[in-house]
Amino acid sequence: MNNDLVLRAATKWLSPVIILFALYVQFHGDYSPGGGFQAGVIFSSAILLYALTYGMQAALQLIPEWVLRLGASLGVLLYAGVGVVAMLKGGNFLNYSVLAEEPVAGQHIGIIIIELGVGLTVASVMVLLFFTFARRVAPE
Amino acid sequence: MNEQLTILLVVIPLIAAPITALFKNKDIAWAITLLVSTACFVLSVIIMLDVIDGKHVIYELGGWRPPWGIEYKIDALNAFIALIVSGIATISSIYAKSSVEHEIDDSTIPLFYAAFQLCLLGLLGIALTGDVFNLFVFLEISSLSTYALISMGKHRKALTAAFSYLILGTVGATFFLIGVGFLFAASGSLNTADIAQRFETFAHMQLVETALIFMVLGIALKAAVFPLHSWLPNAYSQAPSAVSVFLSATATKVSIYALYRVLFDLYPVQYWVDMLMPQILLSLGCVAVIYGSYRAWQQVEMKRLLAFSSVAQIGYMIIGLALLNQNGLTASIMHLFNHAVIKATLFMGAGILLYRANTTDLGSLRGMGRDIPWSFAAMVIAGLSLIGVPGTVGFITKWYLLESAIETGQWIVVVTIVIGSVLAIGYVWKIVESLYFRSSRKVHIHAVESGDDSVGKTPIGMAVALWIGAGLCIFFGLNTDLSFDAATTAALSLLKQ
Numbered sequence: 237m238n239n240d241l242v243l244r245a246a247t248k249w250l251s252p253v254i255i256l257f258a259l260y261v262q263f264h265g266d267y268s269p270g271g272g273f274q275a276g277v278i279f280s281s282a283i284l285l286y287a288l289t290y291g292m293q294a295a296l297q298l299i300p301e302w303v304l305r306l307g308a309s310l311g312v313l314l315y316a317g318v319g320v321v322a323m324l325k326g327g328n329f330l331n332y333s334v335l336a337e338e339p340v341a342g343q344h345i346g347i348i349i350i351e352l353g354v355g356l357t358v359a360s361v362m363v364l365l366f367f368t369f370a371r372r373v374a375p376e
Numbered sequence: 377m378n379e380q381l382t383i384l385l386v387v388i389p390l391i392a393a394p395i396t397a398l399f400k401n402k403d404i405a406w407a408i409t410l411l412v413s414t415a416c417f418v419l420s421v422i423i424m425l426d427v428i429d430g431k432h433v434i435y436e437l438g439g440w441r442p443p444w445g446i447e448y449k450i451d452a453l454n455a456f457i458a459l460i461v462s463g464i465a466t467i468s469s470i471y472a473k474s475s476v477e478h479e480i481d482d483s484t485i486p487l488f489y490a491a492f493q494l495c496l497l498g499l500l501g502i503a504l505t506g507d508v509f510n511l512f513v514f515l516e517i518s519s520l521s522t523y524a525l526i527s528m529g530k531h532r533k534a535l536t537a538a539f540s541y542l543i544l545g546t547v548g549a550t551f552f553l554i555g556v557g558f559l560f561a562a563s564g565s566l567n568t569a570d571i572a573q574r575f576e577t578f579a580h581m582q583l584v585e586t587a588l589i590f591m592v593l594g595i596a597l598k599a600a601v602f603p604l605h606s607w608l609p610n611a612y613s614q615a616p617s618a619v620s621v622f623l624s625a626t627a628t629k630v631s632i633y634a635l636y637r638v639l640f641d642l643y644p645v646q647y648w649v650d651m652l653m654p655q656i657l658l659s660l661g662c663v664a665v666i667y668g669s670y671r672a673w674q675q676v677e678m679k680r681l682l683a684f685s686s687v688a689q690i691g692y693m694i695i696g697l698a699l700l701n702q703n704g705l706t707a708s709i710m711h712l713f714n715h716a717v718i719k720a721t722l723f724m725g726a727g728i729l730l731y732r733a734n735t736t737d738l739g740s741l742r743g744m745g746r747d748i749p750w751s752f753a754a755m756v757i758a759g760l761s762l763i764g765v766p767g768t769v770g771f772i773t774k775w776y777l778l779e780s781a782i783e784t785g786q787w788i789v790v791v792t793i794v795i796g797s798v799l800a801i802g803y804v805w806k807i808v809e810s811l812y813f814r815s816s817r818k819v820h821i822h823a824v825e826s827g828d829d830s831v832g833k834t835p836i837g838m839a840v841a842l843w844i845g846a847g848l849c850i851f852f853g854l855n856t857d858l859s860f861d862a863a864t865t866a867a868l869s870l871l872k873q
Contacts, residue, residue: 309395316390316391317391320391323380330437330438331438331439332438
């Protein structure tokens, strides 16, 4: 597929749009349908599209595997970290209300960070899964 | 006691696992795991001491009130299970260091420990939560990490064992989820206490009965109750030794615990007594004891033998549950603990044999016991406990189980226990005979990596862990107060007496 001009051009145009949409779903998760999980999957689909058109080598150059592993772990840490910060501030685990002066603001901050963690982990793991399987077949 | 301690049991492994996965150094990964398990163990002991007299500790996650939010409600039973899980995790992590280095590739060791911690997290979560959906989530966390752990076994067969467990485990978890969904549709709640309290208002719905059947089937699959046990022997015998130790002692026990919760806390006892469930469970338990013991006796490979013996021991727990009186239930709960200690010790012994002779095939291990007298002695102690010799933990449970069976006039159970014990003598003797009384056999050169007969020395960590296990078998066989008090309090709270 590397030489197909139409695909290459279309991917170049589509990928940023997909990523933008992923970010929209991510950060509007607390107002509208969406959230970290969906955003992570959409984000990873952009990378998958890139890997399919430009090949595994290019995709691995774009995002090396160690970055993905780091992302997957950091996402979980972010999630658990918010919970622990809430505990340190005197609330129960994952009680966002204590994160800011005002409970409502705290809830907003809390859920956005949590969803960011979820999004990071889901996106990394999805791409990692794809890479793991794609490498098995060794595409030429 | 500060109730924030309870959530730390889940939070500590949750934070430590991703950090462990980031390290490349196997020693650091091991040290973190040991630290995490020990911390969880200490916390469990603190919580246990707090609730042993029948008190509750309640923790509302995220500050949301139940029944809307997730609630952790810790009583003696929760704390007892958490204690078993974290205690065995500590022993297995002491044991794991040399064993894991021997069996698993260096580059995957940190990931192995991360998965181990996630498994610990899931099992502890199941033990703590008072919310049925949350229970499902933790069940999946522990199961998914278990599949990964089993697949890291030394032989390629581990992959098929892990895969068939993956399929069956997922079916089990899905059944449980369907049950939870039905119950949610009927009751509009996921909180155990809330569902139980308002049970009368929706008890007439057919959906509620279907939900119970789905949930019990799902959990029975995860707990390897007799006809649904087929994944267990392969999974336990192919997994890396440290994983066999940890899983055989905790995974099925925690599922049995979930069964107690569903049957006694979620549903009124009378409801499933009318469905003839005690009779069904009782017969399955009896068949499991005889079938499991018989199959164990047939095996020629030590880890498989022990795995089939687990099927039989799970039968005893189910019998204790199905007898539906205080002694039976106490015996069942105590057996969770006793069997965890016994089976962990025996699997540690099998792991040491695998480490030193590179095989667990009883035929190839002939005379091996004379080369490792101390480890062998520890294994014999655990073996005697498995049979139920007085002075060991196994005796205590069998005694209460017999007492309870005679009390209720279930003579078939009495006969089953006697036959089960005789068969247990048979399969434990099989191990002792080939390890100690048979003439030694030179181990095939190709079976040992160094080219020597066998590895000359048992690593100190493995020996220490083995002897801790054997020591506990004797200690809790002679001092029954702690485990008996905890089990009695737990049984009384389940029976609402």
